[in-house]
Amino acid sequence: MAEVQQHIAWIAVDWGTSNLRIWAMGADDQVLAEAASDAGMGTLERGAFEAALLDLVDPYLRDTQVMPVVCCGMVGSRQGWAEAPYLSVPCKVPTGAEATRVASTDARIDVHILPGIKQVKRPDVMRGEETQIAGFLKYNPGFDGILCMPGTHTKWVHISAEEVVSFQTCMTGEIFALLSGKSVLRHTVAGDGFDPVAFGEAVGDAMSRPQTLASDLFALRAGALVADLGQPAARARLSGLLIGAELAATRAYWLGQSVVILGDDKLARLYHDGLAAQGVAATIADVCEITLAGLCAAHAAIKETAQ
């Protein structure tokens, strides 16, 4: 540990609602150590953030050096450690220059929180995704098109001329989790089975008849009771109806556009297949450590400003 500690130049922090993740970084942005905890923003009282951070980073601090700490995510929200005011679209992704510096009790750390991005007309917000976008743009400078970022709250982001032009968020992942876990549909869609044909049909149904979504949902349970709809088909159909409704809502984002889906998991594949059925050939980009790449870009800017 002592040897690693000597080479640590700064700390990168991805601090979301549910989780806290840190990387101890070398001067050339190599990862020397990493750690994580469940001390997400949503679990912490206002005064508890510094202690939660120190729980993870203390082993990497030295009494003789002030360690730069660069954070992104919900830690910068109004309920977080300190509010890092949003940038407003159209704007470049935030660099370290717009970070909010947070006073700490412990003199060994110098904490910077990156801002999120807001959109006032057609209200929307992001915190954390802007750093992923920065990471993506680091690897894909000059990208012009649409980023689709699937997750609990999927973001669709229009990027042009190195700016975030506009974006749109859909709660599709969260609604799927609530309906499949806590609603009357939970038995109907139980299990891990997934029927890809039923998924594709449901995407098409939701896109061609978005107005029937409200009754299509209970029809899943009824279909299981009176028409032998099996769990794998019902689960896939629920997913397809919700992703189809999202594609209907975001048509202006993907129609005739170059779309990159950030993510390499099953969810990214579902968006890919849903778009393919609409004739859109989206690219899936591996998001491994993309947040860290964005934090590295921000740290470089902070270092430059300080010099």
Place this chain on the structure above:
Amino acid sequence: MAEVQQHIAWIAVDWGTSNLRIWAMGADDQVLAEAASDAGMGTLERGAFEAALLDLVDPYLRDTQVMPVVCCGMVGSRQGWAEAPYLSVPCKVPTGAEATRVASTDARIDVHILPGIKQVKRPDVMRGEETQIAGFLKYNPGFDGILCMPGTHTKWVHISAEEVVSFQTCMTGEIFALLSGKSVLRHTVAGDGFDPVAFGEAVGDAMSRPQTLASDLFALRAGALVADLGQPAARARLSGLLIGAELAATRAYWLGQSVVILGDDKLARLYHDGLAAQGVAATIADVCEITLAGLCAAHAAIKETAQ
């Protein structure tokens, strides 16, 4: 009690997923006593139904008489006391003649469970509502039109020539409860405030642009963060978006039809106002004890069959 007991001729039972409610009835269908418990179908193992019933009705039984017990609701589902097979649309509302007789260990009771109604093409099911419909038709013989039955799972029922022609269920109430209680929107829509103007606008938005629902939802949270959307307006708008989506899905039911809304609470009023904005003048009918009225009709038929 002894005097009341002498006059009890039968027991009416409304047995849903969450609650069990019984009425001790006189020979002329007057209510002599009533009781309720939270021993709903969802809380009981298969073998526990008779004991849960006896917990409430034992005081009203006599050793010298077999007491007819007429039940409706989820007690007749596959997970209930005994499965009472569905009638299938188009059909008259079930009378006692189609009830399933259930064997009981206690010889003092003779239990009948009323069937629900199913719809195979465009799958749908009801259990309990068919008895409310029977109660409504008892007071409104010859009714021809649409019944809207708001609740956790709102039912739209087309009734003509004394038959249930078709029906459609929307999970709007349950989805509102999940989104307002358990999703990222819960703080945005907290409190009891309700802005009727925001409700009306949202109903209109959802009906004219059902395809944007998926992104309209997260916009509530973003609106609170970046555009001063207050909790009463956000709560009303969430309700309006979901009821508007339901009205979009059920247009074939209410367009140009005579609509009666069963319910006298705030929820019925919201459906009324939403329909009014579409030029439909719906009538709100008081549903007080309408299930009991349906159970009385069923008991009369059972009595007749037995004679």
